Amino acid sequence: MNEILLTISSFDDIIEEIQILTQRQDNRIMEFRVRLKMADTSILEITEIFVFDLNKRKYSFQWMNENYELKIRWDNAPHHRQFPTFPHHKHVENEENVQESEEPTLTEVLKLIRKATMVE
Numbered sequence: 001m002n003e004i005l006l007t008i009s010s011f012d013d014i015i016e017e018i019q020i021l022t023q024r025q026d027n028r029i030m031e032f033r034v035r036l037k038m039a040d041t042s043i044l045e046i047t048e049i050f051v052f053d054l055n056k057r058k059y060s061f062q063w064m065n066e067n068y069e070l071k072i073r074w075d076n077a078p079h080h081r082q083f084p085t086f087p088h089h090k091h092v093e094n095e096e097n098v099q100e101s102e103e104p105t106l107t108e109v110l111k112l113i114r115k116a117t118m119v120e
Contacts, residue, residue: 004032004048004106011110014039014117028053040117041066046106061109070094074104 008018015036022033029051036044042065049058060075076087083089083100090101 004034004046007106007110008034008036010107011114014110014114038113038117042071042113042117043068044109044113048106059103061104061106063109063113074101074109076103 008015016039017037019035019037020033021035022031024031029049031050032046032048034046036046038044042063045060045062045064047058047060047062050056051058058076060073060077062073062075063071065071070091070093072093073091075089075091078087080086080089080098085100085102088101088103090099091097092099
């Protein structure tokens with residue numbers, strides 16, 4: 001969890017508000033959910049769940065506009081087997097527009113948002 005918070009803090013130039021929704025850890029599971037309100041008024045909801053004894057990670061990075069309408073969601077829910085990147089995929093602008101995606105890191109997602117929202 002500390003690593004996630006450190007990553008988030010390194011993007012304070014594009015993040016206006018951090019709202020921790022869930023933060024728990026025990027010997028078996030670490031679960032972290034946070035909502036970031038971005039400087040451009042968009043929202044990024046982050047879900048990271050690690051199951052230590054199974055060495056499994058479940059993630060979702062859902063980037064939305066200020067009305068909570070989907071821009072992009074990256075996740076690894078085990079569906080969309082048609083992609084060579086299974087289970088990793090992304091939904092672009094709506095739930096039906098599903099595309100293959102490599103497994104992103106939080107840093108990669110925040111860099112993409114920074115680049116997309118930079119005003120020259």
